[in-house]
Amino acid sequence: MSQPVVETSRFPYAETCDRLQTAISAGGATLFARIDQQAAAEGVGLSLRPTTLFIFGNPRGGTPLMHAYPLSALDLPLKVLVWEEHDQVSVAYTRASDIGARYGMTGLDDVLANVQRLLDAVVAAVGDRR
Numbered sequence: 001m002s003q004p005v006v007e008t009s010r011f012p013y014a015e016t017c018d019r020l021q022t023a024i025s026a027g028g029a030t031l032f033a034r035i036d037q038q039a040a041a042e043g044v045g046l047s048l049r050p051t052t053l054f055i056f057g058n059p060r061g062g063t064p065l066m067h068a069y070p071l072s073a074l075d076l077p078l079k080v081l082v083w084e085e086h087d088q089v090s091v092a093y094t095r096a097s098d099i100g101a102r103y104g105m106t107g108l109d110d111v112l113a114n115v116q117r118l119l120d121a122v123v124a125a126v127g128d129r130r
Contacts, residue, residue, distance in 0.1 A: 002098045007127040009082070009089035013050045016082055016089050016126045023125035024056045027118050031056045032077055050084040056122075061115050069103040078119060091126055093119055 009016040017034070024031050033055040041048035057077030066073045076099070081092045096116035099105075105112065 002095070002101070004081075004092045004094050005123075006090055006092045007123060009091055009126040010128055011089065011126055013082070013084040013089045016091065017052050017054075019125045020054055020080060020082065020091070020122060023122045024054065026125075027058075027121045029056045029058045029078075029118055029122075050082075052082045054080045054082070056080075058118065061111060061118065064111050065099075065105065065108060065115075068108060069105055072099060072103045072105070075099045075102065078115070080119075080122060089126075091123055093123060095119070 011019060021031060021034060031054065033053070035053040035055070037051040037053060038048045055077050056079075062076045062078075066076055075094060079093065083090055096112045096119060099115075100108065100112045
């Protein structure tokens, strides 16, 4: 099984989260949820490092995948995780090709490539690759 891609953000945690949200919209995607997992933990008396999960996508890209491979809805819409640990902000996601491989997708290479371009654009807004 392949591992998620993990990159280091060039920005502090809060700015990373805000820039990701802006990049999601700029990429033509819909932000379905921005989940502050640290706040959720604190709400039940637990502590957690700053952690936010973004759930987003574009139905034009995800729908054909879910139509052809219903189980892919377990991984779609897309998710990007941001967390801060030891003064480092990290951003993680699953490659579109890994989602495709997980569900044995065939004949949808163009769709998966478009999904990956969206992920690349979103993460490029904060990642250390340029």
